[in-house]
Each structure stands twice: as C-alpha cells, then as structure tokens.
Amino acid sequence: MSHPTLLEQLQQDGDFLKLTLSNPNALEPFNFSLLDDTIVCIWDTGVICFEPKQLTHQDIVLSCGVHGNETAPIEICADIVQQVLTGQITLKHRLLVLFGNPPAINASKREIEENLNRLFSGQHNDTAVTPSAERERAKKLEGYVGQFYSSSRVTDLVPRNRYLYDLHTAIRGSRFEKFAVYPFLHEKPWRKAQFEFLQACDVTTVLLMQTPATTFSYFASNTHGADAFTIELGKVKPFGQNDMTRFTKVCTALRQLISHDTVQTVAFDEHQFQLYQVYRAINKQTEAFKLHFADDVENFTSYPVGTLLASDGELEYRVEQPGEALIFPNAKVAKGQRAMLMVVPTTVAGNVV
C-alpha cells in the first residue's frame, strides 16, 4: 500500500525525523527509488534502510535516540538521512539508520517506562516482568538489524563487514568528552581498524568490556559478528542547544564511512588512546543507595584509594585501586540495576589485529 502524502513529503524535504516523530508508535512500511540508484525502504517509525544498486560488502547500521533525550546524535543522524534523501550524499554502502525510541524523543525523556539499552540480546523476552513499550521496541529493533544484515545481495564474502555505531550522549560531563564502549568480544582480538575509525571520530577513550551485556552494541557484536560500539559524544543537551561544531569530526567520519571505500585515518598507536577496562560494577541493592560525590562529577573522575564513593544501607563502597575511575554513576536506577561502573587503565597489547 502506498502512502502518497508521506512519500511525497519525505521526497520533498528528506525530513525522516519529522515523519518519525509525527508517527512515533508505528509507520506502515513503504519503499521508493532514489535517483534510480538507491532503494529507500521505510520499515517502521524511525527505521530507514538504504540499498544502493551497486553491490557492496559493507553493511552499516547507525543508531541514535535509544535514549530519547540524547539529542545531538539524533540531529547528526537526521542530517545524514536528509542529505542522502536530498542527493547531497551518494551512498557507497548499505545503510540502516535507526531512531531508537521515538515516543521518548517526543517526550524529551531518556525512556518512557524503562531503559531500552538494557533490553537487547533477548532480555526483552523476560517473562517475569510486565511488558513495556521499550521491550516491544527492543524486540523489533533486533529484528530489523537481523533482517538488514541477512538481506544483503552479496553473499561471496563471509563474514561480511558489518558495523553498528550506536550514538549516545552522557547524562553528565566527562573528563574525556567523547568515549566509546567496546563490547565484550569473548576473547576474540580487538580491531586496529576500529580504533582508527574511532580516532577519526575524535574518540580516543575506549572502555573495553569483559562481560556480556544487554546493550544494543553487544547484541550486534555477539549475535551478528558486527564491529559494534556504543559511542558517547558528550553531554546531554535539549534540541537546538547542541554546539554542532563539537561533532565536526564524527560527522565527517560517518559521512566518509557511508559514501567512500575507506575513511581517512591514521595508523593505530595505543599511546594515543586512553583505554580502560571494568574493575567492578556497583549495583543498587536498596532504596538507601547514595552516591557520596557531587551530582556534577564527570565520568572518568578518580579519587585516592580509600575515598568513600557510595553507600547502600550498611554497605560502603570505597576506592580500591590506584587510577580507579568512576563512570555512569546514577543513583536513580531501579533496585538491582547498575548504579555505577568502576574502571581501571588497561592495554590491548597482544590481542589486537
């Protein structure tokens, strides 16, 4: 079934974000051909797939708005989609762009009912909890990513080059403004080419995870063998208040990624990166959980060994390691959830290809 009005409007202004936000819960799928060389498929609200007619070995997923109030990545992805739709960018590779949680974007909230980025790798199926809009969306997003990766017309290259960059901004400031989370690879080597791409995006702080997670990036990495990252681009700001000049490098690198054979990078040198690994996760166990530092403390702040970081009723959490730094502190999480990660400096030497 065709949607002449939606289609005409999208062809005219290329504003897929506007279309998504005016239909936040669902959008009937429709397709059209762009300049005769790319098929554009709208699969759902916030889900747009581009298939260049020219065969390609790269399947690229860009996602944003998994947390609805993280506006800068939403603006970046909306611009990219608009530039493709209006012919300012010619795609070289298959591209799927996802606006994760449209109702939360409309509400300018991180989430409507629960944290969407804790519901992947099947976590949305947990039958012990009540269904939520986010659970439904997580299941659908998993399906779309699977459909995208498996529907390539080129099958001679196995494994294919699959990528997923899930773009976020953090609730608080960071000692290192931009940083990436490299999902647990189950002892497989980290990739130099990916560190090089991150550096081209102005991201030189990388947190290397050592355990499975229920994040979107771990799902793409573990289930589909994609090079996948959660990328934090700075601090949350309302729409229109982001200083887009702070994102020039990441915007350039993303545009190169989708429209060129290669991205301009410099050779990987570990010394140009701040690499961290998780030392421990601190989970909120009771409603008495309390953080013992100021609300505006930046991610990657470290304190002397012995400093009291948090308390949870009788329990006390103090700094245990020199260089131990805190990240993602949030006392408002639900009981049982992670309230803070503690990380320590590390190296990829010996396990990078």
Ligand SMILES: [Zn+2]
């Ligand atoms: Zn986020």
